[in-house]
Amino acid sequence: MKVLVTGGAGYIGSHTVLALLQQDHQVVVFDNLCNASEVPLARIEAMTGKHIEFFRGDIRDVAALDAVFGAHQFDAVIHFAALKAVGESTQKPLAYYQTNVHGSVCLLEAMQRHQVTDFIFSSSATVYGELAIVPYLESMPLGSPSSPYGATKVMVERIMADYAAANPEFRGVSLRYFNPIGAHESGNLGEDPKGIPNNLLPYLAQVAVGRRTHLSVFGGDYPTQDGTCLRDYLHVMDLAEGHTAALNWLADHPQQRGIEAFNLGTGQGVSVLDIIAAFEQASGVPVPYEIAPRRAGDLAAFWANADKASTMLGWQAKRNLTQMMHDTWRWQSQNPSGYSEE
Ligand code: NAD
Numbered sequence: 001m002k003v004l005v006t007g008g009a010g011y012i013g014s015h016t017v018l019a020l021l022q023q024d025h026q027v028v029v030f031d032n033l034c035n036a037s038e039v040p041l042a043r044i045e046a047m048t049g050k051h052i053e054f055f056r057g058d059i060r061d062v063a064a065l066d067a068v069f070g071a072h073q074f075d076a077v078i079h080f081a082a083l084k085a086v087g088e089s090t091q092k093p094l095a096y097y098q099t100n101v102h103g104s105v106c107l108l109e110a111m112q113r114h115q116v117t118d119f120i121f122s123s124s125a126t127v128y129g130e131l132a133i134v135p136y137l138e139s140m141p142l143g144s145p146s147s148p149y150g151a152t153k154v155m156v157e158r159i160m161a162d163y164a165a166a167n168p169e170f171r172g173v174s175l176r177y178f179n180p181i182g183a184h185e186s187g188n189l190g191e192d193p194k195g196i197p198n199n200l201l202p203y204l205a206q207v208a209v210g211r212r213t214h215l216s217v218f219g220g221d222y223p224t225q226d227g228t229c230l231r232d233y234l235h236v237m238d239l240a241e242g243h244t245a246a247l248n249w250l251a252d253h254p255q256q257r258g259i260e261a262f263n264l265g266t267g268q269g270v271s272v273l274d275i276i277a278a279f280e281q282a283s284g285v286p287v288p289y290e291i292a293p294r295r296a297g298d299l300a301a302f303w304a305n306a307d308k309a310s311t312m313l314g315w316q317a318k319r320n321l322t323q324m325m326h327d328t329w330r331w332q333s334q335n336p337s338g339y340s341e342e
């Protein structure tokens with residue numbers, strides 16, 4: 001199949017591009033590089049010996065979208081492009097609605113103009129909101145996330161549902177990611193956030209290579225076994241393979257119409273202190289940390305029920321916490337400054 005991947009130069013997008021090429025799909029990447037570079041794409045080309053056509057453009061730019069849709073007949077679109085920093089979204093909400101919601105509408109409109117019906121969207125566990133009971137199930141209603149970022153994911157899921165109701169040809173899949181971490185096992189691809197990392201694993205890995213002095217553990221008094229938050233961490237290559245599974249599922253079910261949501265997680269809650277211990281064991285490097293105040297908006301504990309993806313897509317997370325930590329460390333130690341050296 002020929003697939004347009006928006007945001008394909010980013011963290012999850014680049015790993016998914018690799019997984020798509022490994023399954024012999026053709027890939028065109030569309031990315032404005034506001035949070036990425038072309039280096040991972042060059043590395044994927046070197047790893048696979050396959051060409052990736054790259055369009056530098058913004059999903060809100062109608063002419064740029066028409067250029068890429070005019071140049072290719074796509075079987076499907078996988079839509080990663082978005083702004084994703086939860087904290088920043090409270091400071092710059094309009095930028096988040098502009099890129100994540102308006103940008104997604106522009107993309108769906110371009111698909112409509114060019115008769116492309118199959119759409120896979122990067123959603124998030126945050127759509128279940130603050131009041132949902134764990135483990136999260138797809139049959140639960142969309143909630144009220146505390147951040148503008150989370151609200152954009154709920155809105156795009158609503159837009160997909162409304163568009164599907166009005167356009168019987170549309171075939172949408174929302175993949176609700178839990179906490180993707182890790183890196184490709186080669187050490188060639190990984191997560192390379194600009195500035196100070198917001199997420200746990202990039203921050204921890206930068207402490208381990210000496211770029212930062214210590215990790216602040218946000219909150220030690222949550223009602224969990226060790227007082228720190230529980231999350232459902234999954235390997236980014238498992239997540240990438242969730243996208244190829246969804247793509248193949250759509251292709252294998254030509255009668256499928258409307259939208260379908262799937263949780264992509266392992267089904268297990270792991271604490272921040274568990275993560276630190278697992279990382280230290282895998283890397284052999286001690287990670288200095290201190291317990292700091294809670295971070296605003298953090299939930300104590302959530303994890304997935306991922307049975308639906310297993311039953312319908314035949315997808316299950318295969319890589320364990322040890323592998324996630326080994327791969328994080330391989331990536332960070334081989335690329336201490338991320339992609340920026342090239
Ligand atoms: P990322 O920032 O590494 O990737 C996003 C990519 O989109 C970047 O390459 C960026 O340059 C590009 N982009 C941003 N705005 C754009 C625009 N207007 N036009 C074109 N390209 C644009 O982030 P990621 O972690 O790979 O996340 C990918 C998707 O998954 C996002 O939609 C994110 O909200 C979602 N998601 C991520 C996580 C996570 O923990 N990383 C969890 C749940 C959902």
Ligand code: UDP
Nearest residue numbers: 198199200203216217218229231272295298
């Ligand atoms: N966390 C932390 N220190 C950090 C970054 C994150 O203790 O520097 C914690 C955070 O409070 C949460 C977990 O690690 O309990 C995962 O946070 P992350 O931002 O990676 O993902 P989230 O679940 O918020 O999307």
